[in-house]
Amino acid sequence: MESIMVVDDDDSIRCLYEQVLTDEGYEVVLAGSGLEAVKIFKKEKPDIVILDIRMPGMDGIELLGKVLDMDRKIPVIINSAYSMYKNNFLTWMADAYIIKSSDLTELKVKIRELLDTRKK
């Protein structure tokens, strides 16, 4: 089963994503902070990472660098409520940047697309 790591400091978002993505047939691992995510990433070695940007302590941009350092080829989706970080070159290191929405279709489509590309 393909596994997804969701990193977000918001409990309700983690809960929602876990439910929706489990229903889609993925194994979901959760991290509530950047530091936690680094530990879990090393242990769980997920197939794809979805991360929030604004988090207390280590933010999503710093985490992105650390994740790529552990695995340069891991697909990463930035999932933020803000579009302003799109201009930040550091976010360009991610494979996609998706604005948070109550409709998760775009996110789900992107996850599938990136996982399929990776398989090739």
Next chain:
Amino acid sequence: MENILVMILSGGKGERLYPLTRDRAKPAVPFGGIYRIIDFTLSNCVNSGLRKIYLLTQYKSLSLERHIRLGWASIFKPQIKEFIATLPAQQRVTLNWYKGTADAVFQNIYSIQQERPNLILILSGDHIYKMDYRNMIRFHIKKKADITVGTVKVPIDEISRFGIVELNNDGGIVDFKEKPHQNNEQIKKNYTLASMGVYIFNTDVLVKETVEDAKRDSSHDFGKDIIPRMIPRKRVFGYIFDRDYWRDIGTIDAYWDTSMDLISPLPLLNLYEKNWPIFSFKPQLPPAKITLDVASQKSEIVNSIVSPGCIISGGYIKKSILSYNVHIQSNASVEESVLMNNVHIQKGCRVRRAIIDKGITLTEGTSIGYDKKDDKKNYFVSAKGIVVIPKTRVRGEKYV
């Protein structure tokens, strides 16, 4: 002028320039008496009005960093957002050493983000040439290019040493091959265009391309990976550098040849052009002094460069470069050689076709460059037969 950031790749190991690179990074190797190799590229930047400069360093960068601090930092004004700074493989984005030229840029996306320039000029820290980058920048803007590669004419029999570029009539690059073998079609021509390792990128294109490259299995090199992949899908142009002097100091022989280019009466590389000064760190030293040797009634220097602090008390010096504080005693002869700072040549020594690194003392009667067998036994000798005596590891150590 556009908001332009310069990134100078200064992290190569310089293995083919060993032993001059035993204790220092290649761009920090002394050159031309009072300069270091990096001074030529940096002077090009300053003379072209480019004053936001990052040097990407990693191997043995201490002497390079010291040189930048002492010789260069003070001519940049941070008050008006000018700077020169070194970026060692600094673990800002990842924890790795730079794996290639493109990876060095990728690992410094943080610094690019801090500056957010429109254009980024990528240069090598180990080339000797005088170039006004503004002409190439204007060309880049006029062509609405995504990337412009600086090219220079090289003789056809040397193509296997360079990245070879083929242009269409509009200046667009149609083919780029890294160190190719000659083919029959090429042999018919007299020269071809080689990449100088000088690139202007639109910043967004550079970031996208290096990020994409970072996620691939590749050698993470601009010449081998990034540019060939960009040719079919981006606006890739080649700018032809119109002055013909450009040298990549890759090997000991290239270092020696380039040094010799400085000293002929009409030098290929002229250090005396007033409108293109070459800046460097200049220590406070007394003028060079040449005295008459009482015994031989002679002290002869021809076609040579003599730097401040030198004392020539007799002897014969021909086609040589003497850096700071070199002492030559009576009856010594030095020909076609490069002597770096604080080299002392005692009475009766004979030196020919040699590079002597900092601080070496040749004791009375030593002969170098006259007996191939003997030289090979005692010193490093290059393919062309240039003898290199590396820096001493012990202060005051003498060669006999």
